[in-house]
Amino acid sequence: xxxxxxxxxxxxxxxxxxxxxxxxxxxxxxxxxxxxxxxxxxxxxxxxxxxxxxxxxxxxxxxxxxxxxxxxxxxxxxxxxxxxxxxxxxxxxxxxxxxxxxxxxxxxxxxxxxxxxxxxxxxxxxxxxxxxxxxxxxxxxxxxxxxxxxxxxxxxxxxxxxxxxxxxxxxxxxxxxxxxxxxxxxxxxxxxxxxxxxxxxxxxxxxxxxxxxxxxxxxxxxxxxxxxxxxxxxxxxxxxxxxxxxxxxxxxxxxxxxxxxxxxxxxxxxxxxxxxxxxxxxxxxxxxxxxxxxxxxxxxxxxxxxxxxxxxxxxxxxxxxxxxxxxxxxxxxxxxxxxxxxxxxxxxxxxxxxxxxxxxxxxxxxxxxxxxxxxxxxxxxxxxxxxxxxxxxxxxxxxxxxxxxxxxxxxxxxxxxxxxxxxxxxxxxxxxxxxxxxxxxxxxxxxxxxxxxxxxxxxxxxxxxx
Numbered sequence: 389x390x391x392x393x394x395x396x397x398x399x400x401x402x403x404x405x406x407x408x409x410x411x412x413x414x415x416x417x418x419x420x421x422x423x424x425x426x427x428x429x430x431x432x433x434x435x436x437x438x439x440x441x442x443x444x445x446x447x448x449x450x451x452x453x454x455x456x457x458x459x460x461x462x463x464x465x466x467x468x469x470x471x472x473x474x475x476x477x478x479x480x481x482x483x484x485x486x487x488x489x490x491x492x493x494x495x496x497x498x499x500x501x502x503x504x505x506x507x508x509x510x511x512x513x514x515x516x517x518x519x520x521x522x523x524x525x526x527x528x529x530x531x532x533x534x535x536x537x538x539x540x541x542x543x544x545x546x547x548x549x550x551x552x553x554x555x556x557x558x559x560x561x562x563x564x565x566x567x568x569x570x571x572x573x574x575x576x577x578x579x580x581x582x583x584x585x586x587x588x589x590x591x592x593x594x595x596x597x598x599x600x601x602x603x604x605x606x607x608x609x610x611x612x613x614x615x616x617x618x619x620x621x622x623x624x625x626x627x628x629x630x631x632x633x634x635x636x637x638x639x640x641x642x643x644x645x646x647x648x649x650x651x652x653x654x655x656x657x658x659x660x661x662x663x664x665x666x667x668x669x670x671x672x673x674x675x676x677x678x679x680x681x682x683x684x685x686x687x688x689x690x691x692x693x694x695x696x697x698x699x700x701x702x703x704x705x706x707x708x709x710x711x712x713x714x715x716x717x718x719x720x721x722x723x724x725x726x727x728x729x730x731x732x733x734x735x736x737x738x739x740x741x742x743x744x745x746x747x748x749x750x751x752x753x754x755x756x757x758x759x760x761x762x763x764x765x766x767x768x769x770x771x772x773x774x775x776x777x778x779x780x781x782x783x784x785x786x787x788x789x790x791x792x793x794x795x796x797x798x799x800x801x802x803x804x805x806x807x808x809x810x811x812x813x814x815x816x817x818x819x820x821x822x823x824x825x826x827x828x829x830x831x832x833x834x835x836x837x838x839x840x841x842x843x844x845x846x847x848x849x850x851x852x853x854x
Contacts, residue, residue, distance in 0.1 A: 413510045417537075417588065417595025418492075420517035424485040428498035430507040431479040438502035440471070440481050445495040451483065481507075490515050493538040514541060518586045518599040525576035526692050527605030535570040535586030535597065546570040549585040576603045578610055604631040605691060606698040613701075615730060617775075617783030618677045620706040628687035628698065630668040636689030636696070639670045644684040644699070654681050677704055682726030703727045707773055707787035721758040721787060723773035730782060731775045739770040739786070763791055 418424035428442075442450040449462040451469050461467065468486045481500055485492055493515040500507040516537045525531040535546060548556035548570075556572065570586060585598040608629035618624035630636050641659065643651040653659075658673045665671065670687060682704040688697040708722040723734050736758045737749050749772070752758070760767055768791040774784040 412508075413512075415512040415514065415541075415590070415593055417514050417516050417593065418485075418488045419595070419597040420488055420490060420515050422488055424488045424492070424513060424515075426483040426485070426496055426498070426511050426513065428481040428483065428500070428507065428509050428511075429479060430481070430500050438481075438500050441497075441499045442469070442471075442481075442483050443497050443499075445497075447494075450496070488515055490517060490536070490538045512539075514539060514595060516586065516588055516595045516597040518584060518597045520584075520599060520601055524602045524604050526694055527576055527578060527603050527696050528694050529576050531574060531576045533572040533574075533584055533601070535588070537569070537588055537595065540569070541588065541590040544588050544590040547587045547589075548572060549587065550580070551582040552585070576605075578603055578605065578607065602631075604634060605696045606687065606689075607631055609698060609700050612699040615701045615703050615727070615782075617703045617705060617725075618674070619783075619785045620677055620679055620704050622677055624674050624677055624702070626672050626674065626685055626687070626700060626702065628670040628672065630670065630689065630691065630696075632668055634691055635667040636670065636691050639687070639689040641670075641672050642686045642688075644686055650686075654678060656681070674702075677702075679704060679706070701727060703783075705773075705775070705783060705785040707771070707785055709787065709789075716762055719760040719763055719789065721760070721771065721773075721789070723756050723758075723775065723785065725775065728775070730777045732778060733776040735774040735776065737772045737774060737784075738767075739772055760789070763789060765791060 414427070416424075416426070426442075438453075439455055440451075440453045442452070443462075444450050447462070449460065451462065451471060452460045453471070454460075461469070470484050470486075471481060472484070481498060483496070483498065493513050496511045496513060498507065498509040498511070514537050516535065519534050519536070521532050521534070522529075533548075535548075537544070547554060570588075574580065581601055581603050583598050584601050585596055588595045606628060608627045616624060616626055626641075628639075628641075639662075641653060641657065643653055645651055654674070656675045656678060658675055661673045662670060670689060672687075674681065682702055684699055684701050686697055686699045688695060690696070704726045706724055708724050710720045721736075723736075725731065733754060734756045735754055736752045738752050740748050740750075742748070758771065758773075768789050770786060770788055772784050772786045775782050
């Protein structure tokens with residue numbers, strides 16, 4: 389080592405100190421587990437023939453290349469380092485460290501000597517790491533997220549991000565403690581799941597490390613504000629899915645009133661379906677949703693000694709229709725939800741089917757109420773009311789508008805007129821028949837009388853002759 393330094397010093401004297409990067413110093417951050425690139429560049433026509441030495445304080449040589457091109461690796465991190473040959477020939481002697489560890493932190497020195505230039509560069513590598521304890525906490529239990537930097541930078545500032553959104557120091561939901569590290573303390577919740585990033589600032593330098601947090605408990609629904617939409621009369625499943633692999637005990641389903649007290653479940657709730665599900669899936673099926681089934685429900689279970697609960701709301705949907713007195717009276721269809729707090733838009737869609745049974749839809753109008761002036765063949769049939777939220781379609785409910793209900797009263801009126809007409813015509817024909825019969829009888833009577841008269845006349849004439 390000292391021979392190389394002496395050689396480098398002599399070369400500097402001979403070349404008149406022509407190195408453009410002599411005694412340069414820099415600091416850099418690298419995330420644990422990533423690849424760190426320690427920069428060391430000094431362009432020269434004879435770069436490929438340069439003597440290069442990478443060393444680390446208190447540990448010695450990390451990597452060395454002689455004039456002949458022969459390479460030598462040291463111990464420790466040296467087993468995970470390399471200097472690409474293609475880059476060395478271009479005057480780039482940067483050191484690549486794979487899968488950086490905390491013990492790789494410290495001060496490194498890059499020294500380069502060739503016929504024209506000499507370089508000595510000092511680099512302080514800080515390794516930043518984020519860890520979670522316990523690694524996968526149960527919902528409701530205490531947990532800590534630690535950001536450690538080795539070596540810890542003095543006068544540095546730390547900020548925390550969850551899924552790329554800053555949460556500390558902007559949020560007061562977490563307690564921060566410092567002792568050569570930044571530590572967040574909180575109770576584990578489903579809302580904390582995601583990628584946690586620690587961002588360390590020191591002057592113009594910035595380091596960032598990220599790790600994923602998984603909270604064990606009820607993962608579906610993901611929050612207690614979840615809503616399940618179901619049409620009245622249809623079947624629906626209320627989800628209650630625990631983290632895969634968990635076997636909760638003492639699981640229970642409850643219906644809650646406005647004060648949070650438990651109410652009995654509707655008979656349509658099929659709790660026996662739980663027997664056929666995996667132990668971590670405690671979802672319950674509702675065979676036929678009733679008008680009064682809308683409201684809050686709670687699923688709970690015990691995991692590792694802690695009671696885990698999750699609430700959700702069942703929202704019932706149906707179409708309400710007025711009862712027109714005649715076919716010509718207007719019809720009003722109203723899309724009704726037991727809770728419409730998340731609905732931003734209603735859409736009425738006409739559903740039709742061709743001879744092959746292929747379904748087609750056409751949007752007719754927006755709004756909660758659909759008005760139809762008169763029920764005809766063109767607007768009777770299946771209608772669907774879709775309700776939308778900020779993130780898209782929340783659900784839909786269908787209604788069948790029948791033309792028969794509008795025609796029955798008119799058909800009854802028409803039938804009465806037809807019967808009266810037929811009865812009148814029948815009576816007229818009967819009278820006409822009686823008249824004809826009487827006329828025929830009179831005709832026969834007159835004819836018979838005439839014949840008798842003729843007979844008597846002829847008889848009298850015969851007697852007189854004799």
